[in-house]
Structures are given as structure tokens and as C-alpha cells.
Amino acid sequence: MSTLRNRTTVLAAATTAVLALALTACGGDDSGTKSAGPATSNTAASGSSSDAGKDTGTTTGGSTTTGGSTASGGSTAKNTSATKGSTGSASATAPACATKDVKITAATQDGPPYTHIVLTAKNTSGHKCEMKGFPEIQFLESHKENVPAVAKSKPAAPVVLTPGAPAYALVKLSDGGKDEDGEPVSAFSVMLQGGSGLAAVKAPGASGIFVDPAQAKTGYWTYELRNGADDF
Numbered sequence: 523m524s525t526l527r528n529r530t531t532v533l534a535a536a537t538t539a540v541l542a543l544a545l546t547a548c549g550g551d552d553s554g555t556k557s558a559g560p561a562t563s564n565t566a567a568s569g570s571s572s573d574a575g576k577d578t579g580t581t582t583g584g585s586t587t588t589g590g591s592t593a594s595g596g597s598t599a600k601n602t603s604a605t606k607g608s609t610g611s612a613s614a615t616a617p618a619c620a621t622k623d624v625k626i627t628a629a630t631q632d633g634p635p636y637t638h639i640v641l642t643a644k645n646t647s648g649h650k651c652e653m654k655g656f657p658e659i660q661f662l663e664s665h666k667e668n669v670p671a672v673a674k675s676k677p678a679a680p681v682v683l684t685p686g687a688p689a690y691a692l693v694k695l696s697d698g699g700k701d702e703d704g705e706p707v708s709a710f711s712v713m714l715q716g717g718s719g720l721a722a723v724k725a726p727g728a729s730g731i732f733v734d735p736a737q738a739k740t741g742y743w744t745y746e747l748r749n750g751a752d753d754f
Contacts, residue, residue, distance in 0.1 A: 616682045618716030619643070619651035624683075626657075626712055628693075630726045635698035639726060641691045641712070643743065645683040653681040653689040653743035655715035661707050665735040669693065672754045675741035692741040692752045696734035704734035 624643040631638040641657055656671040681689050696702050708730035712721045725731045741752050 616650040616652045620717035621719030621721040623647040637698045644688045656742040658713040661710045661733045669738045669740045689743040694739040696737050702734040707733045
């Protein structure tokens with residue numbers, strides 16, 4: 523009987539040991555599984571951090587592109603330059619001055635004898651206009667032809683008047699000789715090339731001017747009279 527009890531005790535102890543090992547093994551599996559879960563989560567978090575780094579890089583790249591758009595400022599600068607070129611061109615193509623746009627007066631030059639007068643055309647309009655060519659002058663009713671122009675007095679560039687600005691034209695009346703075939707003139711007519719209308723201009727001096735149609739000449743409109751070009 524003692525031997526049977528001892529065997530039963532040993533068997534019970536062995537069974538208890540086996541159960542303990544089984545329970546320990548099961549506990550180890552659960553622990554491993556729980557440990558693997560957070561590890562996977564850490565990996566995903568790590569990947570997310572990497573993606574965030576990539577996004578930051580993309581944003582920086584976008585910022586660089588924005589910096590590149592500063593080059594558009596250069597383009598604006600070119601447009602501004604083009605805009606300046608256009609403004610110069612526009613002033614060169616101002617409409618022709620009409621007689622209603624200017625006030626034309628005459629004054630003697632040098633003398634006596636008074637062989638030349640100076641015409642002054644002042645822009646009295648509120649806009650720019652161009653004094654084209656030379657004044658078309660008729661001094662005498664008996665001579666309807668326009669006074670011829672002197673080619674060397676032609677300016678190199680268009681004469682564009684801003685409001686209030688003047689232009690000038692030198693006009694030769696005669697050679698100043700006593701035996702010339704001329705007539706006294708108290709007023710004469712002026713037309714502007716490219717513009718409309720006829721202007722009546724009062725001759726300077728109490729007794730007017732003496733004009734020899736065979737010697738009369740006119741210069742082109744200029745910003746100012748020039749030695750050499752306007753000597754005739």
C-alpha cells in the first residue's frame with residue numbers, strides 16, 4: 523500500500539509539473555504576440571516619420587519654385603522697358619497740329635532793313651500735337667503760290683509740342699535792296715501741313731513788312747532756331 527501511495531504522489535506531481543509547463547508556454551506565446559503588436563506599430567510610425575520628411579522636402583521644393591517665380595519680376599521689368607519704348611514711340615506719332623491747336627505770331631529778326639521774320643507757333647490745346655513740315659505761307663493776293671522751303675532747315679526728328687510749348691520757323695522776306703520788286707504786307711495767311719484750317723497772321727511793325735515774292739523762303743518748324751541750318 524505504501525508503494526502505491528508513493529507512485530500516486532509521484533504521478534500527481536508529474537501531472538502538476540506538466541500542467542505548469544503548459545501554462546507557462548501559453549503565457550509566453552501571449553506575451554510574444556503582445557510584444558509583436560507594438561513593434562509593428564513602431565515600424566509604421568517610423569514610416570510615417572519618413573513620409574513626413576518627404577512632405578517637408580516637397581514643401582521646400584515648392585518654396586524654391588516660388589522663389590523662381592521671382593524671375594517673373596524680371597519679366598515685368600522687361601515689360602516695363604517695353605512699356606517705356608512704346609511711350610517714346612507714341613509721342614513721335616502724336617496727331618498733327620491744326621490751326622485751332624496753336625497761336626501763330628510773327629516778329630522781325632535783326633535789321634533794319636528787316637529781311638527776315640520769325641514765326642512762333644505756341645500749342646494752346648490741352649494735348650500733344652506734331653508741327654509737321656514747314657508753314658505754308660501766302661503773303662500777297664497777287665501771288666497765290668506758297669513760299670518755298672529751305673531743305674537744310676529740316677529737323678532730324680519730328681517736332682512734337684506739349685501743351686504750352688512753342689515751335690519756330692525762320693522766314694526770309696527779301697534781300698533788303700531798294701530796287702527790289704516787292705509790296706508792303708500788313709497780314710498774311712499760314713496753313714499747317716497735315717492739319718486743317720487757315721490762320722491769319724498780323725505782320726509785325728506799325729507799317730507792316732516788305733515782301734519780295736521772288737526772294738521769299740521759309741524754314742521748317744523747329745524747337746529752336748539753329749545757326750547754320752536756319753541761316754538763309
